[in-house]
Amino acid sequence: MDRRSALKQAALLAGGLAWLPACDFGPQRVAVALDNLQLDVNLQDLLAKVAATIIPSGEDKSDETSPSDDSMGAEELDLYRFILVMVDDCMEKEDQEAFSNGLQQLVPFTKAYFEKPFPQKETMENEAILTQLMEMKDAPAAKEGIEISPTEQLKDIQAFLGITKRYTVQGYMASEYFMTEKFPYKLVPGAYQGCVSTDGLTVM
């Protein structure tokens, strides 16, 4: 076994830990307490990075004339917490396993088979990596020295990304921010009107 393969295998065995130095989330976070999933704080941080790639932060374009603030993304809304709670409480065991495996395989897989591993510093680069993963039809040919078949890895990673995207979108649209600032939800909506012109009306 050459040195390169050995390193990759070590990375695989170590699961998500190997990418730790690349994580730039700053102060150490406390892991979300879970009942079924076993994911340490580093994997939870990686999940947060994936969610932040799916719904990125944006520029704060609000000023005196327009209060629109599109800066909030998955990171500001802490959507990884919602994703973890939903996967932990609301999914069947086999989906939880696929989610968990996929999350753990994400870094080793991209390290082994992609030009640049996930995560990169630039959001655009991360987006390109995840998009490529989600759209891959066939797994790459197995590399010598890597025991887990890339087909299995890719299957779990795609399942993980699908689940994560679903809950990131749901968490974003059902967030207090989205439901107060973007599309205000009214607990007491007033009279029902059965026929109103859409002219000038916010689509919601």
Place this chain on the structure above:
Amino acid sequence: MANFAIDSKDNRTYDAIVIGSGISGGWAAKELCEKGLKTLVLERGRNVEHIKDYPTTNMMPWEFDHRGQIPEEIQKANPVISRCYAFHEDTEHFFVKDTDHPYVQDKPFDWIRGYQVGGKSLLWARQVQRWSDYDFEGPARDGFAVDWPIRYEDIAPWYSHVEKFAGISGNKDGLDNLPDGEFLPPMDLNCVEKYFKEKLETQYSGRNLIVARCAHLSEPQAIHLEQGRGQCMNRNLCQRGCPFGGYFSSNSSTLPWAMKTGNMTLRPNAVVQSIIYDEEKGKATGVQVIDAETKESIEFYAPLIFVNASALHTNTLLLNSKSNRFPEGLGNDNGLLGKYVAFHIYRGKISAAYDGELDNTTVGRRPTSGYIPRFRNVYKQETDFLRGYASGFGARRHIERDYDGIGQSLKDNLLNPKWGNWRVNSHMMGETIPKETNTVSLDPTQTDEWGMPLLKINVDYDDNDEKMIQDFFEQFTEMYERAGFTDIQTRDTGQAPGLDIHEMGGVRMGKDPKTSLLNKWNQLHACPNVFVTDGASMTSTSTQNPSLTYMAFAARAVDYAVQEKNKLNL
């Protein structure tokens, strides 16, 4: 000495006992208390006080950990309630968990229960359509079950009586197959619903689309304000319990009203095991109760007993009330108790798209929908199946969002939805024919935590039901096509009986004690001081949501019972 007094029989004796505090028990309690009878209301579940015990009522969507979804573990443990449309994170606490109250399914039956003060009146869909003589005359005309011992004219004043107090929003549509009632202003049909109404009513004779009558205070009157209830705010979060009392429930309306008379004693956590029958007196004298929490056994006494334990549980209770005189259950001389159970068919659904009215939409929420009264076999038999179905109809403007991809483009798409076309939906509410083979009975060996035998349910669809479902699909496909709707999709949910939550019968009314359990006053033929005025009493089901009829039966039966009591006949 004090304890002695509390335990004395006198202190456990009332003028009347009502078993159950749901939609019909609440009515029995209100009417009895208003007429001056000291009334004990027994409820097997916990107390739920109006507003105070609606923990989720003012929560925002994002305040629910799972955004409304029921966690997997709870769903797995409770497959029956998990199939109910109203079982969500915000209403979970008002449903009986499958695991807490087991029953035996000889055939699949989804039994949805609300064991608490107020029962399922907190959770109901609040649809209140009157029956007409085309419904009451069904069994006699078509030769099934037994003839109803009453007609529309017998119950019409009692429909009015309960409608005025409960508060019903509706339009006077002038239809002979769905009589008008005492209505507060109707809710609106939207533009596409109005369009379909116009198409339907010009293209067919006898097919109408109306806005469904619903138990909401669209414009509260003095009698509603006196109950402490206010205007419906169209929140459409009804099943959480309404802080405005905008819709009718026992909790917001009849029970507090009964309490105000000073004549009601409400005892939650009281599991009634049986009705006590005294052979010498030839009547029921009281009830045997187990305290749900302490498991202590207590007897309560009254010369008048109303059974409103919910359709199937009323059957359990009567079947379990055995004595020398009634070895097969109270009032069960003919062996028909627990038989001829029926329900409503909710299996058929149909949806479509409509590409008109694209300059218009709806604003706000509406706690009701459109309604198409039964049009099949109303005036005469015209199909190869008996009876027919009513249907809901609703239209809403679709909002399109592009969920493709990830990153900034996805975010932009989520923030910039577009108007789609309109989507329309209907679901059927079909009448089933009560049959001797559709039964409930007591399991011979298994009992629950309180020593009650488990109920065995043996209820199924039949060929008539299957034909009716096909007819619904055919007729609605044609009606949709003629209205220019596209992308028409039919769906048979395949759901088990029971999920309609319109289970009825087992203690049916009738003229003849040989073929029925109750007379025209909802009084047991063989034990006249016991009245059954909930869903168990139904001789046939017709298509209308049944609660309004139970309420009217309860009020009517109390009126009769008190008259008889005053004449010393009871």
